[in-house]
Amino acid sequence: METTEKQLSGMTEAEEKEFLNMVLEKTRGRDLFPEKTARAREFLKALEANGQRLIPENFKGVRS
Amino acid sequence: MFEFEIWLISFPPLSKLFPLNVSNLSNSYLVSEDKSSFEYRFFFLSKGANTVLKAVQYTYAHKFEDRNVYNLGFGDYDRSGDRIQDKIHTNNGDAYKVFNSVISTTPMFFEKFSDDILMVLGSDGGSEFAENCKRTCIKKCESFCRKFNQRITIYRNYVEKNFVELSRTYWFLGGYIIVNTHIVTERYILGRNYDAILIFKK
Numbered sequence: 001m002e003t004t005e006k007q008l009s010g011m012t013e014a015e016e017k018e019f020l021n022m023v024l025e026k027t028r029g030r031d032l033f034p035e036k037t038a039r040a041r042e043f044l045k046a047l048e049a050n051g052q053r054l055i056p057e058n059f060k061g062v063r064s
Numbered sequence: 065m066f067e068f069e070i071w072l073i074s075f076p077p078l079s080k081l082f083p084l085n086v087s088n089l090s091n092s093y094l095v096s097e098d099k100s101s102f103e104y105r106f107f108f109l110s111k112g113a114n115t116v117l118k119a120v121q122y123t124y125a126h127k128f129e130d131r132n133v134y135n136l137g138f139g140d141y142d143r144s145g146d147r148i149q150d151k152i153h154t155n156n157g158d159a160y161k162v163f164n165s166v167i168s169t170t171p172m173f174f175e176k177f178s179d180d181i182l183m184v185l186g187s188d189g190g191s192e193f194a195e196n197c198k199r200t201c202i203k204k205c206e207s208f209c210r211k212f213n214q215r216i217t218i219y220r221n222y223v224e225k226n227f228v229e230l231s232r233t234y235w236f237l238g239g240y241i242i243v244n245t246h247i248v249t250e251r252y253i254l255g256r257n258y259d260a261i262l263i264f265k266k
Contacts, residue, residue, distance in 0.1 A: 055264075
């Protein structure tokens with residue numbers, strides 16, 4: 001980690017852009033937060049299973 | 065295969081994207097972005113005591129009432145392990161700038177997914193986190209873990225401080241998790257300790 005931090009510091013703006021682009025390419029198509037996504041899914045499915053609306057019915061002015 | 069669009073951007077003027085006084089958000093890092101129909105992802109470098117690579121990702125979670133719901137993820141990206149650390153405190157001395165950088169991606173999300181819903185949950189809000197915290201707590205945690213739900217509290221505080229201005233553009237809902245799977249959502253009421261925040265455009 002120490003080595004990584006040293007490599008990341010002191011980059012020019014152009015180098016930083018190139019580096020960030022490289023990381024985007026490397027991680028493309030992957031869910032980087034699978035646990036959090038799973039929790040969000042559980043939350044929404046539980047809400048659905050309870051027969052509840054996500055957007056409460058008394059929420060005026062919201063299109064359904 | 066998905067179609068991807070990639071842009072590398074200098075941060076756009078927030079006043080164009082976020083119609084409110086967010087001058088404090090101008091103090092944010094350069095972010096790079098990558099979008100597909102299932103995710104919208106950003107990376108930036110936090111330059112505090114150390115230089116740390118940060119990732120922000122909006123990931124499709126579920127379709128609900130004909131709207132796609134995306135979940136916000138944020139954490140440190142560890143290149144050597146090729147994984148995210150979203151439960152650690154980096155303590156890099158630039159917490160506000162990092163938070164601003166995360167928040168500054170939200171208007172961009174709604175520019176791309178204007179009919180969809182954004183969901184925010186804390187990475188320290190799950191039952192596993194609470195159980196693990198109680199086992200390892202060094203802060204006199206007794207009946208509850210003091211670290212539990214700290215992250216969603218940061219987002220709640222931001223919403224509460226800017227509620228009037230944000231409400232011109234967005235609807236806010238608050239979600240409670242009551243006894244594991246019993247979940248309730250309601251129109252956001254200031255001061256309530258929600259487990260989740262849901263946001264969508266007016």
